[in-house]
Amino acid sequence: MILKIDNVTKKFGGVSAIKETSFSVAPKEIFGLIGPNGAGKTTMFNIITGNYEPSSGEVIFRNESLNGLKPHLIVRKGIARTFQNIRLFSSMSVLDNVLIGFDFQARYGFLESILRFPRFMGEEKRIKARAMEILDYFGMGEFVHEKAVDLSYGQQRKVEIARALATNPDLLLLDEPAAGMNPSETEELGELIKKARVDFDLTVLVIEHDMKFVNQLCDKVLVLDYGKTIFEGKPADAILNPEVIAAYLGDFHND
Numbered sequence: 001m002i003l004k005i006d007n008v009t010k011k012f013g014g015v016s017a018i019k020e021t022s023f024s025v026a027p028k029e030i031f032g033l034i035g036p037n038g039a040g041k042t043t044m045f046n047i048i049t050g051n052y053e054p055s056s057g058e059v060i061f062r063n064e065s066l067n068g069l070k071p072h073l074i075v076r077k078g079i080a081r082t083f084q085n086i087r088l089f090s091s092m093s094v095l096d097n098v099l100i101g102f103d104f105q106a107r108y109g110f111l112e113s114i115l116r117f118p119r120f121m122g123e124e125k126r127i128k129a130r131a132m133e134i135l136d137y138f139g140m141g142e143f144v145h146e147k148a149v150d151l152s153y154g155q156q157r158k159v160e161i162a163r164a165l166a167t168n169p170d171l172l173l174l175d176e177p178a179a180g181m182n183p184s185e186t187e188e189l190g191e192l193i194k195k196a197r198v199d200f201d202l203t204v205l206v207i208e209h210d211m212k213f214v215n216q217l218c219d220k221v222l223v224l225d226y227g228k229t230i231f232e233g234k235p236a237d238a239i240l241n242p243e244v245i246a247a248y249l250g251d252f253h254n255d
């Protein structure tokens, strides 16, 4: 298993957003985290990425506990994410937004970058080429010099994924990647994520509300409701499960 969530609880004041939840994600799996609004999905992402500390329980990534690690260190361990609300720098170019993902500072501090100027320049060139390559992969090659704000919603989501991939992750967390996309864009994105899993050697954990998309994309799903697991298994079986149906009140497109 590449990721193991071991009996994790997260409390905010008196409210438990996550209650004693456990699950494991296998290498190269596309694993869906689903459930109605407020079920605790984004909280789970925030725990995995170190934005929140679990109240109890443990997150284990490649046999190593992530508890207590700051988010930037977790990125360096090989976990990257996108956000439910797109977080691009709107007035910066598409290319610069992706370059941020490469985390220059992590490799070269300011002084180091002056002392090793030639090497730094070589590295910068290499990083730029890789950023262009990733953007091309997502069909964004012709937009690299556009400002992020001038792109469509669907294009911005692809740039966010490209930026996450720039950190060279083993595990990619996608928070509602298809939100705001039309059905054909959604289907295209699903195929692209499946292809990227192979080409970028990725394990993917995805939060999504669109069950058609989940069905197309995910090998396995975990359904949360009020912070508790109510189903784990194949997406096609989830939509037939009475407890899952009750949690959604029979409406899988309630968002």
Ligand SMILES: Nc1ncnc2c1ncn2[C@@H]1O[C@H](COP(=O)(O)OP(=O)(O)OP(=O)(O)O)[C@@H](O)[C@H]1O
Pocket (backbone or CB within 6 Å): 012, 015, 016, 017, 035, 036, 037, 038, 039, 040, 041, 042, 043, 044, 084
């Ligand atoms: N920082 C916080 N402080 C207090 N309560 C929070 C915080 N973050 C989340 N919660 C609460 O935890 C619960 C789970 O929220 P969370 O955002 O994880 O749900 P979700 O499944 O991602 O929902 P959605 O589909 O609407 O994004 C909610 O009741 C929410 O109000």
